[in-house]
Amino acid sequence: MKTQTKIKVESLDFYYGQTQALFNVSMEIAEKQVTALIGPSGCGKSTFLRMFNRMNDIIDGTWHTGRVLIENMDIYNNGIDVVALRKKVGMVFQKSNPFPKSIYDNVVYGPKIHGVRGKAELDEIVERSLRDAALWEEVKDRLDLNAMQLSGGQQQRLCIARALAVEPDILLMDEPASALDPKSTARVENLIGELRRNYTIVIVTHNMQQAARVSDFTGFFYEGRLVEFDATEVIFTKPKNRQTEDYITGRFG
Amino acid sequence: MKSKTKSRAARNKAWELLAAGLIRAVSYSIVVVIGYIVLDIVVKGLPAVNWDFISTFPRKSGSEGGILPAIVGTAYLVAGAIVVAMPLGMASAVYLSEYASQGRFTRIIRLAIITLAGVPSIVFGLFGLGLFVIFFGFGASILSGSLTLAFMILPTIIVSSEEALRAVPQSLREGSLALGATRWQTIYRNVLPYALPGMFTGSILGVGRAAGETAPILFTVAAFYLPRLPSSVFDQVMALPYHLYVLATQLPEAEKVLPLQYGTALVLLLLVLIFNLAAIVLRNHFRKKVQW
Ligand SMILES: Nc1ncnc2c1ncn2[C@@H]1O[C@H](COP(=O)(O)OP(=O)(O)OP(=O)(O)O)[C@@H](O)[C@H]1O
Numbered sequence: 001m002k003t004q005t006k007i008k009v010e011s012l013d014f015y016y017g018q019t020q021a022l023f024n025v026s027m028e029i030a031e032k033q034v035t036a037l038i039g040p041s042g043c044g045k046s047t048f049l050r051m052f053n054r055m056n057d058i059i060d061g062t063w064h065t066g067r068v069l070i071e072n073m074d075i076y077n078n079g080i081d082v083v084a085l086r087k088k089v090g091m092v093f094q095k096s097n098p099f100p101k102s103i104y105d106n107v108v109y110g111p112k113i114h115g116v117r118g119k120a121e122l123d124e125i126v127e128r129s130l131r132d133a134a135l136w137e138e139v140k141d142r143l144d145l146n147a148m149q150l151s152g153g154q155q156q157r158l159c160i161a162r163a164l165a166v167e168p169d170i171l172l173m174d175e176p177a178s179a180l181d182p183k184s185t186a187r188v189e190n191l192i193g194e195l196r197r198n199y200t201i202v203i204v205t206h207n208m209q210q211a212a213r214v215s216d217f218t219g220f221f222y223e224g225r226l227v228e229f230d231a232t233e234v235i236f237t238k239p240k241n242r243q244t245e246d247y248i249t250g251r252f253g
Numbered sequence: 254m255k256s257k258t259k260s261r262a263a264r265n266k267a268w269e270l271l272a273a274g275l276i277r278a279v280s281y282s283i284v285v286v287i288g289y290i291v292l293d294i295v296v297k298g299l300p301a302v303n304w305d306f307i308s309t310f311p312r313k314s315g316s317e318g319g320i321l322p323a324i325v326g327t328a329y330l331v332a333g334a335i336v337v338a339m340p341l342g343m344a345s346a347v348y349l350s351e352y353a354s355q356g357r358f359t360r361i362i363r364l365a366i367i368t369l370a371g372v373p374s375i376v377f378g379l380f381g382l383g384l385f386v387i388f389f390g391f392g393a394s395i396l397s398g399s400l401t402l403a404f405m406i407l408p409t410i411i412v413s414s415e416e417a418l419r420a421v422p423q424s425l426r427e428g429s430l431a432l433g434a435t436r437w438q439t440i441y442r443n444v445l446p447y448a449l450p451g452m453f454t455g456s457i458l459g460v461g462r463a464a465g466e467t468a469p470i471l472f473t474v475a476a477f478y479l480p481r482l483p484s485s486v487f488d489q490v491m492a493l494p495y496h497l498y499v500l501a502t503q504l505p506e507a508e509k510v511l512p513l514q515y516g517t518a519l520v521l522l523l524l525v526l527i528f529n530l531a532a533i534v535l536r537n538h539f540r541k542k543v544q545w
Pocket residue numbers: 016019021039040041042043044045046047048059
């Protein structure tokens with residue numbers, strides 16, 4: 001691996017109150033690469049992903065041991081500015097969650113919060129983000145339409161555009177295509193292919209082919225443990241672990 | 254076998270019809286009862302209500318003349334109660350459901366609030382007498398009365414505001430936080446706009462109650478007979494519900510003032526209606542801005 005490490009996880013244990021959801025997970029995520037997380041439902045993929053932008057903080061009663069470092073900074077240190085962290089680490093959620101505002105206001109939500117005021121600048125951000133999310137052509141004439149009136153696939157791409165608008169470094173995507181039809185899924189996958197030039201992407205997916213198509217590295221989770229983590233072609237052609245093999249060949253999960 | 258399932262289907266259908274019929278009968282009878290009460294008040298009160306009645310001062314301890322000071326008094330009291338209780342109640346609701354961690358402490362607070370909502374209004378009256386009138390030395394005054402009413406409607410406002418906040422999907426909060434918004438930015442930009450209509454709706458209930466209650470104002474503000482308008486918040490005032498009570502029970506010529514009683518009741522009813530309408534208009538205005 002000649003790539004640089006962007007995120008480093010060191011023996012992470014994570015708990016929802018009494019129940020442990022992650023067990024001794026260590027992983028190094030490479031910069032400007034796509035890393036896919038796969039595994040059966042409930043194995044802790046979302047939980048793991050949400051560690052990187054500290055979204056688990058907002059759930060009462062959660063705690064962890066171990067460390068998560070981004071660019072060698074422990075993001076759970078006391079001195080860490082969570083707002084700055086979340087600006088840097090964008091997230092697209094499992095269930096698309098556009099705000100019940102206009103398309104325009106959805107995209108400028110982040111930039112406005114971070115102090116961008118100029119109309120021209122905001123307009124430019126909206127166009128660039130929507131273009132990057134492959135949505136611009138479909139909505140450029142109706143930016144003041146309420147986002148709830150878009151189709152499911154358009155909503156998900158709007159959420160991606162919204163995340164891109166704050167110019168993050170890292171993009172976390174939790175099953176971004178799980179609710180989409182094949183065509184929209186293909187668009188989102190193409191999008192990921194485009195975005196990987198500029199972003200470090202971590203994507204959770206239930207779809208083996210998708211993981212194989214879009215990612216450079218793949219981690220297989222099972223019951224809260226990282227069973228195997230390697231280059232995607234290795235995982236999908238000659239996995240070292242029996243469980244991994246069974247899972248990707250569809251013998252369970 | 255076949256006839257068995259058939260008879261079960263028939264039985265289910267009969268139950269369905271019976272249940273629907275019962276529920277319909279109950280709701281209709283409620284409407285009928287309310288309709289009768291309102292109609293009774295309107296029919297008997299209307300003759301007494303005219304411009305003079307609502308724009309002049311009472312004479313002879315209220316057995317003659319108008320009810321202007323009572324209208325003004327009630328309006329002041331309700332307005333005062335809203336001004337105090339709405340910000341307090343909404344802020345408490347925001348704290349409880351958005352900031353406080355959902356542990357034992359918040360459970361105890363919630364329990365206290367629900368208990369408070371069930372406390373009889375006369376107890377609030379005595380509380381207001383002890384705290385505002387005597388301890389703080391505000392005397393029997395608009396200030397004391399408004400504060401007492403405010404405390405009485407506070408639980409209603411908190412509970413319904415919390416409900417409205419809970420109705421805003423969690424995913425909107427997460428989406429906002431994930432973009433790097435602070436908690437307050439998230440609440441202010443992405444939660445409150447969608448919760449406010451519901452919060453107002455809840456406050457309507459409190460307002461109606463504040464206008465109609467007698468017990469909380471009995472010791473804290475209400476004047477038996479005071480034929481002039483208040484000049485400061487430290488003045489006593491007459492109030493519609495209490496004036497109604499006085500007319501009905503405290504005057505020797507109760508029979509003679511019967512039309513006045515109905516007139517006062519009608520005005521009180523209309524006043525509550527106006528408050529509610531204003532609140533509904535306000536709510537619709539907000540709702541129009543927020544389209545889901
Ligand atoms: N808020 C929560 N409180 C308590 N337990 C939770 C919470 N969220 C998740 N869990 C538990 O943690 C475990 C891991 O959940 P997680 O959502 O990370 O799984 P996942 O791999 O993303 O599953 P899926 O593929 O279905 O999305 C599950 O057993 C789940 O029940």
